[in-house]
Amino acid sequence: KIEKNVPTMEKEPELLNILEVDGVPLPVLSKEWWDKICNFQAKPDDLILATYPKSGTHWMQEILDMIQNDGDVEKCKTDHSLHRHPFLELKFPHKEKPDLEIALEMSSPRLIKTHLPSHLIPPSIWKENCKIVYVARNPKDCLVSYYHFQRMASFLPDPQNLEEFYEKFILGKVLYGSWFDHVKGWWAAKDTHRILYLFYEDIKKNPKHEIHKVLEFLDKTVSEDVVNKIVHHTSFDVMKDNPMANHTAVPSHIFNHSISKFMRKGMPGDWKNHFTVAMNENFDKHYEKKMARSTLNFCPDI
């Protein structure tokens, strides 16, 4: 089923500025800001969370925050998730300053999120050998989630309809560029850097198992009670009712939850409710071509 003629919302005039870097469209304020991002000075104890958009960034953020706070839910509820940890390259319309400035003022250890492809990461992150958690998600679900997100986020271009967004996604003509290049780039980077590469679908299937992987990667030990608490606090049902995690605190002219919720479906396979047979076959062909030479064994047909 394809949604046609999605009603357009009253868009705020303030769309994020889009800067093309190496052919990748990025939501970066200006060339000067891009230079500042490139010159960002990482610290060895910075923890970086990298994802392609709509791959479960805020889910993993909540998991990492719970781990860093030893399972203390109250500490993870001190602020809205968009405010708790900065997004390296972004300036949100409802914030006074770019997140980069917020990151510079933060005390260590910092948790910093980014959607940048691996080849555009500030060099100091590699140089300081920062630990990086990367989460990848089935591209078909990413596409559908991204489409709905662009409908509800007034600072992003209106996606028009699913067919148009589908074409742009396949060609990598959406913000942050090609999903295929993103997941492959980070997959290759993990051979030479401290990167824990995780999959959204695995976390969904066995959150405890994946949380244990994260704990090991971070050299953290917590009791099994705490692990259970993390699983519970970061489950979709709990996060969707947590105002510090579900983005309902963001002003409605920025995130319009009446169009689509940020915590929308939270499950693998929703693409089946959106793709036609032809769209699916075409996507699979494209996937084969783009992923042929990668050792990344990502099954798009979950």
Ligand code: A3P
């Ligand atoms: P859907 O739109 O498919 O529901 P990001 O944080 O990278 O923007 O990703 C958002 C996607 O992750 C949304 O997907 C959202 O519902 C999903 N998500 C957020 N928290 C989740 C959780 N605890 N469990 C499963 N999915 C979650």
